[in-house]
Amino acid sequence: MSQSLDRALTLLNSIARDAKTLDDLAAEIGVHKSTVLRLLRTLEQHHFVRREGARYYRLGSALFDLANQALDSLDVRRSAQPALAALNARTGHTVHLASYEDGEVVYIDKYEGRHSVRMYSRIGKRAPLHCTAVGKVLVAAMPPARREEIARSIEYPVLTPNTITTPAAYLAELDRVAQQGYAVDNAEHEDFIHCIAAPVRGAGGEVLAAASMSVPKVLLDYDGLLALVPELRAATKEASVHSGWTENGKGH
Amino acid sequence: MSQSLDRALTLLNSIARDAKTLDDLAAEIGVHKSTVLRLLRTLEQHHFVRREGARYYRLGSALFDLANQALDSLDVRRSAQPALAALNARTGHTVHLASYEDGEVVYIDKYEGRHSVRMYSRIGKRAPLHCTAVGKVLVAAMPPARREEIARSIEYPVLTPNTITTPAAYLAELDRVAQQGYAVDNAEHEDFIHCIAAPVRGAGGEVLAAASMSVPKVLLDYDGLLALVPELRAATKEASVHSGWTENGKGH
DNA sequence: GTTGAGGTTGCGTATGTTGCAACGGCGGTT
C-alpha cells in the first residue's frame, strides 16, 4: 500500500538474516541502489539500522528498544514469568510461551533448556497452528464455530511423518485437547522433538496464552514426556493465578 | 529523507509508548488520518503492528523477531552471557551489558536484580555517555584524540547533583577510568543508584562492550559498592576470555 | 431512531520518490 515503506520493511527483514551491503540489498529487492541508500538513511536516523564499517548495514538498537517495550506491555508474559522460569529451572527443558496471532502461533517468551540438543526457535518467531502443541491449545480454546473456520482456512504442510494433514483430523485433535486440558505435539513439527502444552488463563477464564515444554526424543520417550504433564499443568495453573484467574471464576 | 518511511517509523515509536487509535496517531504526527491508515496497513502486513479490537494499534511480532535475530547476531552478548548471568545470580544485583553507538550507550543485555528497588532500563534503551559507568568505560577505551572529540561533542545535561558537566572534568574522569580499568557512576545518572562498570575485550584486546552492576544506594554505600569491583572484574575477565581475549595477546 | 465518533474508500493533484549517470573515495593489484 505504501511502496517505500513496504520496501524499507523488506530491507529490514533482509538485513536481519545477516549484514548486507548496499548493492546486495538493491539487487535483492530489485531497485536502484540510490533508492536503497535513501531508505537506509531514514532507517538509520531512527536507529533501525546502523552501519558497520563503511559497507555493511546491521539492525539497529531501535528494534531492541521497541521490541522490549512491546514485550513489557504484554501482561501475560510478565505474570507468567516466575512460574515458567521455575518450571524451566526444575526440569531443564526448553519452555515457550506463545499466543495466537492471525492464523499462526507467535512465541512471546522462551526459557532455554539445559541440554545440548536445542530447538530452533526465537521470541517473535511464528509457527504453524496445526503441528504445534501451543497451536492446538490456543485453537482448542476457541468456540467451535471459530475452530472450524480456522481448521478450514489454514494450510497443512507436511513437516514430519506425524504431521496432521486434514481439517477433520485437526478438529478431532482439538476436541481431545479441549477435553483433556493439554496438548501434545508428537514430533509433528520437527522430527526429533516432541512437546506438551497447556493454557494460561486470565481473570475471566479466557485463554491468554499457551505454555509448552519441548523435549528432544533422545532424552525422553513418549511416555516420559507425558509424565511431565502434571508438572507443566501445575506451572500453567500458577501462571494463570498470577494473571488473575480464580479456580471458581469460570475455571477449568 | 523518505517522508512516508520517516512518518511510519515515528508512528512505531508512538505506538510503542502505548496503544493508540487512528485519530490519535494522525493528530500526533500532524497528517491526515487516511495517510496514517495506509501506513499502518503496510506495517500490519509486515506484522510490525497489529490491531487490538477495531480501534487500537499495538506493536506486532515482527519487531520481536527482528530484534531477537539482531541480538543473536551480537557475538559479545552470547559469549558474555554465562559470566554475567553468574555474576547476577551470585550478587543479586542488576547487571547490564552495553555498547557504544554514535554518541550514546546502548544496553544490549540485562539481568534483573533480585531487590525490589529496580532501575528503570531495558534492552535497547539508550543512555548518555557522561553520566554512566558503562559510558565512561567505553569512551575511555578509545584513543585520546577520539576521546577528546567525543568529550567536546556531547551534551552534559545535569541529571543529579553529581553529574559531570564539563568536557574537562569528563576527560579527567576518563583518564582515571583508563588507568584503573573500571568506572564508577556515583549517582550521576539517577539519584538513588550507583554503578560500577568494566570492559569486556575481544581477541585483539579491543573493547567490545562494557558490563556494569547497578546497586541502589539504600542497599550498599559507596565503599560497599567499590568492594564489588573485584567480583565484577572477575566476571568481565571471564566474559573476555569467552570472547576470544587472551591475557598475553595485547591484554590490559 | 438519531447522533456522533471513529474507520474506510475513491479520486485528482502535487509532492516526494525514483532511476539515471556522473562523481569520489578506498583498497587491492600489477
Place this chain on the structure above:
DNA sequence: AACCGCCGTTGCAACATACGCAACCTCAAC
C-alpha cells in the same frame, strides 16, 4: 607508484506515488 574496479554518494528531471480531501460506512451510545 599508478592504475583499476568496487561501492557509496550526489544532483537532477520525470514520473509514479503517496497525499489530503470529502463523502461514506459502521458501530455504539443515548
